[in-house]
Amino acid sequence: MPPELLRVLEEAKARWTGKVRPSLNGGDAAACHLECETSELPAICNWLFAERECSFGGLIVEQGTPWQLRYVFYGQDSGWTHVVTYLHAGEERVPSVSRLIYAADWHEREAEDLFGLEFEGHPRLGDFVLHNDVWQEGVAPMRKGFDGSRPVTNREPDLNWKPRRIVEEAGAFGMPVGPVHSAAIAPVYFQLETVGEDVIRAQPRLFYAYRGLEKIAEGRQADDALLIAERISGTSAFAHSLGLCQGVEGLCQVEVPERASWLRVFLAEFERLRHHVAAIAGICESTGLAVSAAQAAILEEELLRISGSLTGHRYLFGMNVFGGLATDLDDAVCRRAAVQIAQVSDKLAVLQGMLSTSSSFLDRLEDVGKVSVSNARDFGLVGPIARASGLSRDLRKVAPYCGYDRVEFEVPQESEGDGYARLRLFFREAEQSARIISEIVQRIPAGRFRTPETALRPGAALGWVEAPGGAALHWIRLGEGGVVERYRIVTPSFANWHGFRLAAENFAFQDFPIILASFALSVHENDR
Amino acid sequence: MSQWVIKGLRTGIKSTRYPRTIETAPGMSPGLPVATRMSPDMAQMMVTRCPTSALEPAQAGVDVNLRRCIHCFRCARGTDSPMEWERERDFECAGVTPNSNDHDRRFGPAFSRSIHILVVDAGDCGACLNEVKQLNNPYYNMHRLGFFLTPTPRHADLLLVVGALTEHMRLPLRKAYDAMPTPKRVVAVGACALSGGIFGRSFMCAGGVGDFLPVDVEVPGNPPPPLAILHGLLVAAGRKPPALLYRRAEDSTEAPG
Incomplete structure (x- = not known):
């Protein structure tokens, strides 16, 4: 303790x-x-x-x-x-x-x-998770009496609802963006308010992809909640299923075999690497540097294929189960995957080198979308975004799980808090993840990949995980027979979307997509 | 900046040759359960393992409804007699619905090499959307086949929908569809868009988009890999034959195991 x-x-x-x-x-x-x-x-x-x-x-x-x-x-x-x-x-x-x-x-x-x-005394309540143009006030779906299994038929939505305008200066106007976008982009609506060049207020309206996961998990078996956890955010599926597994395993005092713990670290870092490569690809694309975007996208696809041949699923779905993993991974196959991952990491280093000498690219990122360390703290930012502003909190260090205390790695940190700092941080964390993988792949012990029997017992526990986007909490309360009574999911994107406007405001319109890409936010993870 | 030109040239061609030849690179696709002949007891056991009712008991064995399969692998792992999984050409699994026979929903010859696509995420987990995004990466490069993402519904021929259709996305999706000129087709991608997937029907999710929009082509998978989506687009364009989404054990050639 x-x-x-x-x-x-x-x-x-x-x-x-x-x-x-x-x-x-x-x-x-x-x-x-x-x-x-x-x-x-x-x-x-x-x-x-x-x-x-x-x-x-x-x-x-x-x-x-x-x-x-x-x-x-x-x-x-x-x-x-x-x-x-x-x-x-x-x-x-x-x-x-x-x-x-x-x-x-x-x-x-x-x-x-x-x-x-x-x-x-809360300053602003109202239209948030439940949109006022779809639902009337007074609907409280998370209450116990509310039947989440069927549609609500008695609707009295506010059809005249308009997004709130904050800037009231003469000549001010609001530019609506979304929720249907110009490319394959998740559903989010932005009200960008301006009086000319700069975005003065950038309020995101989220929860278009609110699937009510916390509600639909209730009353189901804990095993099924695991399937839901994987689908909070498909690109961080392993991290979230790991969070829930750790909650349940803590509650039921299940001993996870050594081998399973090491393999979990392997897969979790693999997922982090892929997430960060995707974030880098997004940043390259947002600046319009096409070759770099294509290069990063090639690396992302290569990692997805390695996932596919290693575990059978490109997004690592179906791997975590209570008490370990659903299937064993062959040591030789893991080592081969680690070699391929190391090759991707080398190519990533080359890409970073090239980007750091492309002045037209750097001009779009440096001093753009700045978040100060005090703002990051006040808004409770997490993960790489917080660390790029100098706020270093990583659950792998703060509250080690899965044997992370036995793994040597550093938590990179930058201080500028601008777009370039975030890009560098993604590169450095990706490098650390690749390093962890190549280190532990030699040390994965033989043994069982899952405990034979997991007896679920009633009670509540907190599971946590440093997801690729930052700290994620999974609070699980089980009733008799392993039925979920409450499943609360706190995701890193929820924290970082809250602080996103800090970076976007008071920068020019053309910087907005770049700032958005540099935050690597997941709408799905936020909305749940 | 010349370093980028050289880098691009050095990388060479990464794109798959699909559909001219079949793609066989490893890790491309999660595979699909195969409808198998088996004894009624075994069939019942398999069916209870499936969390989304993708497996259905039948006279001859287990039928597979691909619309519902979420690749949880519960029928393939942790059991002594797992279901067989298809691994070759498995991504060519997009099927068509009766809507696609409507005369005014067919694309004429002018469309065969130029189809503009609007992508709408109606509430998924992000995996399907990410796979759609991969279609533009050099490995798949859908431009070479005449498919283009378009920023506006006014220019779109084809609506590609992912996600289980949340209450909040109904109006935006309806507006996008209505704004498209005819002839127009809808391709629903992923188990959530076809059947609700693990989200099912609830106060927020409609259990798929099929009841809300006239879907022409269905691409199963959770998420479907990029090649499966590409196959779906080719089916919509009339350049590839559709596959069956409901697979019967009695059609299986396997001897009962």
């Missing part, structure tokens, strides 16, 4: 004597639980965020008797802290935390939209 975690506990106890009931979880999922009165919630959260410099992980709402709200934080040295509050019977109002911790803003909006809870 991290010693800092004890300090969090002691300090919380001293500061809020009698108002906080602290407790500790030991083991792999070491966490400090601070159960508090609802009125103390903002103060305690703010103490963790501002004074103890913890990152805000996410808000997990569970409807029960009583309602439970769980604000999850993680710190560089202190691991996990959960601030938990129970609402009094009949009460559905909570003081908003997001006035103090802006990173919680979208989490509270989502809970307001889907659960119908009221967050007192």
Whole structure:
């Protein structure tokens, strides 16, 4: 257990004597639980965020008797802290935390939209997950009584709904983009507001691809939730299924065989490499440097084919199961794949070298789409985007899982926070992933690839994973017989979409696609 | 900048020769379960393993409805007698619906080498969309076959839809379809667009786009690999024969196992 975690506990106890009931979880999922009165919630959260410099992980709402709200934080040295509050019977109002911790803003909006809870003092609630031009107010699909299996027939949508305009200067106009785009682009709508050259406000309207995954997982077998987890974001499928697996394995105290853990690291890093290559291809394409885009796309396709021949699926679907992997991978085949991956990594290094001497390319990226470290922190950015701004938090280091503490690797960091810093970071992380793969492929031990029997038991647990896009949390509550009662998914894209406008605003229109590409955001991962 | 020209030339031609010859590079496609003759008990066991009812019990064995298969591999792994999976030419699996016979939905000869495509994501997981994107990478390079992505529905001949159709995408999808000039065709790509896939029917998802738009060509897969999508486009253009999406055990040549 991290010693800092004890300090969090002691300090919380001293500061809020009698108002906080602290407790500790030991083991792999070491966490400090601070159960508090609802009125103390903002103060305690703010103490963790501002004074103890913890990152805000996410808000997990569970409807029960009583309602439970769980604000999850993680710190560089202190691991996990959960601030938990129970609402009094009949009460559905909570003081908003997001006035103090802006990173919680979208989490509270989502809970307001889907659960119908009221967050007192929240600056802007309303049209968010559920679009007002499709649904009336008052529909709360995540509530227990709501039947998620059939369409809602009594609709009273606001047909006159228009996206909110913020810029009211004379001559200002809004440029609508999406949700049907000019290429194969995920559904998102942008209201780009301007008075001329620069984009002054860039509000994304998301959740066109909201599939209600958290709702449709409820009542199904945990195995089926795993299939849903893979399809949160197809391009990060392995990471998300790993997150859920770790939650369930922690809950049911399943020992994952050594071999399976190493293979999971292998595949997770492989996926990260492919994700980052795709991000690089996207950036090259957005700048119009066609040959570099084609070169990066070739590498992405090569990696997809290696996935296909290694595991049978180009996106690594169907590999993770509770207690290990669904099928064993032959050692010789893994080594061959590692050699191919190393070749891709070498080609990537050549590409980076060429890009770094192409001045017309660099002009489009340098000093464009800047995010300062303080903004990154306030908005709770995660993953490569945060690390490119100098905010280095990586769950593989902060709360190692899968044996990452036995793997040597560095977490690259840049400080400029501009488009070029993000591009460099993708290259450096891709290189690290390739290095991890070639290192561990020699060390994968013989043995079982999955535990023979996984007995599911009721309860709740948190699984976490550093997905290619950043920190992802999977909160799973199982009932009797392995039935899912609640599945909360906090994804990195949800955090980074929140902060995307920081980068896009006050830059010229022609920079917008480049800034968007440099964030490598996934709409599907955000929308769920 | 000459380094890029040289790099491009040095890379040489990467593009597949499909459809002129069949592509056999490894890792191209996840494969498909094969309808197999088997005893009723075995068939029942297989059917219960399938989370999306892609496997259906039949007199002769197990039928496969490719529209529903999500490649979870549960019928292929972790069992002593797995279903057989097709691995060769398996990507040529796009089928047609009765709509495609309508006279005014057929493309004339003028379209055979120039079809402009509008891609709409109606709520998928991103994998199908990514595979559609790969069609423009040098390996597949769909331009060489006369397929082009177009930015606007007004110029589109063909609507390529991925995703399970969420409530929020109904209106944008309808508007896009209505704005297209005739003759126009719809190609639905991926298990989610065909049957809802793992998302099924729910308060948000319509269980596919078939009830909402007249779909002509269906491309199964979760996600379908780029070559499968390419095959679907060629079927829509009338340049490749369609495959069957529902495969019966009784048509299988295999002896009962």
